[in-house]
Amino acid sequence: MRIITISREFGSGGRELGKRLADALGYDYYDNEIISQIAKNLGLDEDYIENTLSNHNWQDFTLTYNETIGSSYYDQMDKVNLLIEQKNVIEKIATLGKNFVIVGRNADIILEKYEPFNIFVCASMESKIKRCLERKNKDKSYTKKVLEQKIKKIDKNRSRTRQLMSDLTWGNPQNYHLTVNTSNIRIASLIPAVSSYVNNWFSEKEKSTENNQ
């Protein structure tokens, strides 16, 4: 089984890279499917799970959710519980034994024992802001300054959530097999070479495993 994990800075196009890579390689692709599964398992609303897990609650949580949902202590407990359930779902996916690409969710840490190929996707702030503005979503309505603040906050949250699970620092290239900078380049144009890199890497590793047996 070959697993590719994609970690990425917000706005770097990591999700697009993951999806296109899965398509090119004929692998399964997991992203929001995981949220749906958690929702089903726990009988909770998908939007609520998405909001709590996504780190997109980049504006201070207390200002937006607390009055309806409760104290920030309980919100944090909810987040921890959801992270545990997310971990369960991801581990379940791996037991299916099929090749897959998974985006975010600290899957590189959770799936470590399966020796996945781990990609980190980064880009310059200018390029990340540009990508956010091109997306067909609410990011369009933000000013560049507010977008930059949002990007930094989301990435800080991603980095902190990772600290819960591992000492391997988020975004440090030593902790990934390949780190791709998507500044000023079409994601689609990178896919043939990244696919080829990943295929070579797995072939090499499988060869050396065979030789050691």
Added chain:
Amino acid sequence: MRIITISREFGSGGRELGKRLADALGYDYYDNEIISQIAKNLGLDEDYIENTLSNHNWQDFTLTYNETIGSSYYDQMDKVNLLIEQKNVIEKIATLGKNFVIVGRNADIILEKYEPFNIFVCASMESKIKRCLERKNKDKSYTKKVLEQKIKKIDKNRSRTRQLMSDLTWGNPQNYHLTVNTSNIRIASLIPAVSSYVNNWFSEKEKSTENNQ
């Protein structure tokens, strides 16, 4: 003209990657040729230049060279003068107009206006020590502990020399187009995919330049 610069952690196999990449792409390759040219230009000994520039004087300089060469102030001036001459030589190479790969020497900064493709090569400490021990040189005689100390010191020097020339932090993946982790993998096996990545990147960029004209 297409230029590829390779920055690398000591022991990561970056030099081998650069040489093999140049061979695969049919590019010129610059590494110690630069030292020879500086020696010729300045009428100095190649070994002296190599030692002063290479950052391999990882043991405290005062303990090994000072008594014969002079005070550390003059050594530092020598180093700055040599860095300037190295910069001149590298800029001269670029005026030849031929495709080339260049390893180290902050060439990514020096050649910035030519928009080179910049690769950073890293690896786990364990893997870097292993590569040093496999090399046919004096590294073989060091213990693992001393080698680790050497690797850290050389990389610290590389990082500091870079600070002289740029605010773009050494080893930060935002400052390179591709960051390759060579832990537990044969360098040769990575070359087809890295070549293909570089070729795609240049084609894309040249296409978008044509469209903008």
